[in-house]
Amino acid sequence: MSPSELGARLAALVKVALVGTDRQPLPAGGPLERLHREGDPEGSLLAEAAALALAERAARLPPRADTAAPTPAPEEKRPRCKPGAVRLLVGFLVDGEHELIAEWLALAARAGVRADETTLPELLDHGRSRVELRAAIAAVLGERGPWLAREIGDAGWSWAIAAPAPDAWATGTRAERLALLAATRGADPARGRELVESTFDEDAVEERAAFVAALALGLSDADEPFLEERARVDRRKEVRTAAATLLARLPGSRFAARMAERARAHVHLDAGEIKPPHAFDPDFAADGIEASAPRGEGARAFWLRQIVAAAPLAMWGAPAEALAAARRTDWAELLIGAWAVASARQRDAAWAEAILGVTLDLPDLLAVLPPERGEALVDRALRAGADADLIAHLRHPWSEPFSRSVLRAVRGPGLHLAAPRLHPTVVAELVAQGEPDATLERRASMHKELSS
Amino acid sequence: MTLTPDAVLALAPDEASVHAATAMATPRRWVTLGADEAAVWGEIRGGDLYRVAVLIGEPAFRCTCPSPKKPCKHALALLLAWARAPGAFAPGVPPAWLVEWAEQRAKPARAARAGESSVVDPRAQQRRAAEREARIAGGLEDLDRWLRDLIRQGLAAVQGRGYDLWDAPAARLVDAQAPGVARRLRALAAVAASGTGWPERLLERLGLVFLLVEAYRRQAQLPEDLRADVRSLVGWTVGQDELVAGPGVADRWLVLGERVEEDERYKSQRLWLVGLHGKRPALLLSFGPPGTYFDRSLRPGTILDGELVFFPGATPIRALVKTRNHVEPATGEPPGHATILEAQADYAAALARNPWLDEHPVVLRAVVPQRLRDGWVLRDATDRFVPLARRYGDEKRLAAVAGGRPITAFGEWNGHAILPLAAFVEGRHVAL
Numbered sequence: 001m002s003p004s005e006l007g008a009r010l011a012a013l014v015k016v017a018l019v020g021t022d023r024q025p026l027p028a029g030g031p032l033e034r035l036h037r038e039g040d041p042e043g044s045l046l047a048e049a050a051a052l053a054l055a056e057r058a059a060r061l062p063p064r065a066d067t068a069a070p071t072p073a074p075e076e077k078r079p080r081c082k083p084g085a086v087r088l089l090v091g092f093l094v095d096g097e098h099e100l101i102a103e104w105l106a107l108a109a110r111a112g113v114r115a116d117e118t119t120l121p122e123l124l125d126h127g128r129s130r131v132e133l134r135a136a137i138a139a140v141l142g143e144r145g146p147w148l149a150r151e152i153g154d155a156g157w158s159w160a161i162a163a164p165a166p167d168a169w170a171t172g173t174r175a176e177r178l179a180l181l182a183a184t185r186g187a188d189p190a191r192g193r194e195l196v197e198s199t200f201d202e203d204a205v206e207e208r209a210a211f212v213a214a215l216a217l218g219l220s221d222a223d224e225p226f227l228e229e230r231a232r233v234d235r236r237k238e239v240r241t242a243a244a245t246l247l248a249r250l251p252g253s254r255f256a257a258r259m260a261e262r263a264r265a266h267v268h269l270d271a272g273e274i275k276p277p278h279a280f281d282p283d284f285a286a287d288g289i290e291a292s293a294p295r296g297e298g299a300r301a302f303w304l305r306q307i308v309a310a311a312p313l314a315m316w317g318a319p320a321e322a323l324a325a326a327r328r329t330d331w332a333e334l335l336i337g338a339w340a341v342a343s344a345r346q347r348d349a350a351w352a353e354a355i356l357g358v359t360l361d362l363p364d365l366l367a368v369l370p371p372e373r374g375e376a377l378v379d380r381a382l383r384a385g386a387d388a389d390l391i392a393h394l395r396h397p398w399s400e401p402f403s404r405s406v407l408r409a410v411r412g413p414g415l416h417l418a419a420p421r422l423h424p425t426v427v428a429e430l431v432a433q434g435e436p437d438a439t440l441e442r443r444a445s446m447h448k449e450l451s452s
Numbered sequence: 453m454t455l456t457p458d459a460v461l462a463l464a465p466d467e468a469s470v471h472a473a474t475a476m477a478t479p480r481r482w483v484t485l486g487a488d489e490a491a492v493w494g495e496i497r498g499g500d501l502y503r504v505a506v507l508i509g510e511p512a513f514r515c516t517c518p519s520p521k522k523p524c525k526h527a528l529a530l531l532l533a534w535a536r537a538p539g540a541f542a543p544g545v546p547p548a549w550l551v552e553w554a555e556q557r558a559k560p561a562r563a564a565r566a567g568e569s570s571v572v573d574p575r576a577q578q579r580r581a582a583e584r585e586a587r588i589a590g591g592l593e594d595l596d597r598w599l600r601d602l603i604r605q606g607l608a609a610v611q612g613r614g615y616d617l618w619d620a621p622a623a624r625l626v627d628a629q630a631p632g633v634a635r636r637l638r639a640l641a642a643v644a645a646s647g648t649g650w651p652e653r654l655l656e657r658l659g660l661v662f663l664l665v666e667a668y669r670r671q672a673q674l675p676e677d678l679r680a681d682v683r684s685l686v687g688w689t690v691g692q693d694e695l696v697a698g699p700g701v702a703d704r705w706l707v708l709g710e711r712v713e714e715d716e717r718y719k720s721q722r723l724w725l726v727g728l729h730g731k732r733p734a735l736l737l738s739f740g741p742p743g744t745y746f747d748r749s750l751r752p753g754t755i756l757d758g759e760l761v762f763f764p765g766a767t768p769i770r771a772l773v774k775t776r777n778h779v780e781p782a783t784g785e786p787p788g789h790a791t792i793l794e795a796q797a798d799y800a801a802a803l804a805r806n807p808w809l810d811e812h813p814v815v816l817r818a819v820v821p822q823r824l825r826d827g828w829v830l831r832d833a834t835d836r837f838v839p840l841a842r843r844y845g846d847e848k849r850l851a852a853v854a855g856g857r858p859i860t861a862f863g864e865w866n867g868h869a870i871l872p873l874a875a876f877v878e879g880r881h882v883a884l
Contacts, residue, residue: 011652014655018606018608020605020606022604022606042603049659050656050659050662053659053660054803058803058804058867062792062796062836063836065831065837069831069835071856072857073856083458087458087470091470118852118882120849120852147856148852
């Protein structure tokens with residue numbers, strides 16, 4: 001019996017079985033009629049169906065693919081990391097230990113090894129939402145990671161595709177275009193900006209806002225004309241806000257000059273006179289200043305705060321004197337808060353450190369300081385009895401001396417705060433002493449497994 | 453035998469145990485530590501002072517802590533500490549509690565074998581077996597009528613009836629002590645709800661249940677091997693002690709892959725092996741209530757040098773470990789089929805011997821995972837392909853492991869699709 005006859009007969013039996021032998025008789029004939037029994041249509045049907053289905057399963061010819069076989073991934077250039085390192089990474093990924101994952105990535109890159117192929121899907125997924133980790137992840141993906149990202153075609157993995165095709169700017173998805181923009185901007189900021197400019201008038205609002213925000217990478221005064229003349233006057237607020245955020249980071253911009261002028265009009269530090277604007281100037285909106293204050297804050301104070309936060313810090317003179325002058329007024333809290341925002345935007349470490357010297361209420365500013373300055377500051381604060389929670393804001397890997405200072409301050413239950421960032425030497429010592437902390441144990445194993 | 457820390461951690465029942473054991477595997481955490489050629493032992497303070505020992509060769513674990521995990525974190529930590537720094541263990545004579553335990557361990561098998569003749573009354577046993585035969589015959593009679601009613605009234609009525617339709621006759625079969633048939637019947641609920649093409653799939657399965665009922669009735673006329681299959685499919689079990697006493701098949705058994713399944717009724721573990729010399733496949737099957745921790749002393753990617761005994765059957769594949777000389781990490785590739793066509797012929801031959809064959813182990817050499825229009829497949833050098841089972845959810849990992857190049861893939865084949873369980877890539881075993 002040919003496969004098609006077999007299939008046709010089985011289909012006929014299925015039809016009878018569906019409506020029932022009460023309503024439709026079992027068709028006679030068929031190659032397996034000898035399985036039929038007189039006066040037993042149900043048993044005959046079941047027996048024949050079983051035999052036919054078995055025959056069909058046994059005789060099935062595997063189909064042939066009519067498309068090309070997949071393109072093989074390029075040969076790997078780096079060795080795979082050790083099995084112990086793989087197991088640690090899998091544990092971190094399962095438990096969502098983001099700091100340990102970041103450390104693993106850095107150590108693996110330093111050791112010149114790549115991640116095991118089995119972990120590539122999870123690593124690529126990890127980079128889906130964590131844009132800041134993508135470069136570190138890409139460094140350990142080997143040749144296989146970019147190959148897999150292209151092969152699978154998941155838009156959330158497109159950042160991993162090694163070299164986005166240059167024509168992706170015209171034809172790609174938003175993710176592919178962002179990947180291309182980031183790559184171009186990293187190598188040649190002007191060329192990156194030109195990409196954004198080339199399609200700015202046709203792009204949708206979400207894309208315009210995302211592309212402007214992406215110019216944060218490699219931002220310089222060269223971007224000022226585009227940001228000032230096109231992005232800042234965009235018809236959509238999302239785009240204007242993205243532009244204003246970047247312009248506030250450029251003290252030499254026309255935007256900063258306008259903000260400085262406004263600040264000077266309302267703040268006279270020497271005289272101790274602070275007079276917030278009486279009315280919302282129509283020009284304010286064009287520079288991204290919000291009109292309506294959040295609940296609990298007066299509108300006028302809110303406008304002033306935004307102006308000071310966007311004005312170049314250099315206009316206030318030396319930070320220590322400016323802070324001292326501000327504290328003599330009734331507006332100290334507003335001014336210091338606005339300067340803290342400005343310090344973060346303008347990456348001004350001197351100002352950040354001066355503010356932290358006055359108040360520890362804005363610990364996020366620690367991220368603006370160079371690591372050694374931040375450590376020195378926190379060390380002093382801890383010795384003066386500051387709350388140990390402060391160390392959570394120093395997110396870089398700590399130096400050995402600082403790690404030892406921290407240990408003196410947080411020994412005991414506070415150790416878990418320090419465990420993710422303590423210096424490896426200190427970690428190894430603690431573990432050798434039998435300190436029962438899972439993070440320390442895992443970091444010690446990780447340094448051993450990923451030593452170069 | 454030497455154990456690497458990695459090999460020890462591979463024995464852990466879960467990730468939490470890996471972390472806990474890693475933290476405890478420093479000698480200073482232990483009150484005492486000792487070792488001889490066969491065992492390591494120690495005491496550690498937890499909720500109490502726990503006595504922990506590991507017989508290294510098997511390995512077998514013993515700990516006085518209340519954890520249900522096997523091995524527990526203490527036993528794992530002990531072995532890990534030994535693998536890392538054997539110098540920290542004082543060589544010596546095993547303590548009395550360890551000697552006692554090792555003796556007790558050796559006893560049950562002996563006792564069971566020695567006990568059969570003395571304790572069990574053979575007449576009572578015969579009577580019980582006869583009673584069960586009668587109940588099974590009644591239950592299958594009942595099922596036969598129910599199946600015919602279903603076909604008379606038509607399968608169209610099945611749709612929308614839900615699980616109750618199948619659960620009621622299944623429960624009657626459990627009462628009739630034919631649990632194997634009950635399981636087959638329960639599985640039909642999912643088939644009836646499986647979307648396009650369900651009537652054909654359901655009719656095929658119903659036909660096989662009918663065939664099983666018929667075969668059981670006429671078992672006296674069946675060849676001995678097939679009769680063993682039929683009886684086991686209905687639910688008769690073979691005494692494992694009796695089986696282990698029989699002749700074993702010696703080989704170097706490569707553990708190809710593992711599949712653990714759990715539902716609200718029970719948990720099962722399938723370990724698929726293949727003899728590197730005899731090329732014979734074997735299945736170590738364990739059952740337990742949900743939450744059971746199965747023996748983790750045999751892991752995929754290792755080789756068991758020892759003897760297996762096979763359960764009787766026309767395609768004997770289920771087996772037990774009879775002797776275990778040692779376990780070592782696997783190197784190289786398992787024997788397998790060069791083409792999918794060849795594997796299909798092998799499957800057809802097995803199906804001809806046992807039509808109720810559910811899952812058939814298959815090693816395909818030189819196949820490339822690829823996504824075609826209708827889903828993921830494994831494609832061989834002749835461009836023929838087999839689809840991946842729909843319930844397989846790890847296609848991206850499989851693609852990552854292969855990198856678009858031919859790999860050796862191991863999986864369970866059901867005649868329609870393959871469920872990948874492991875790959876061998878450049879001599880490396882990768883669990884999937």
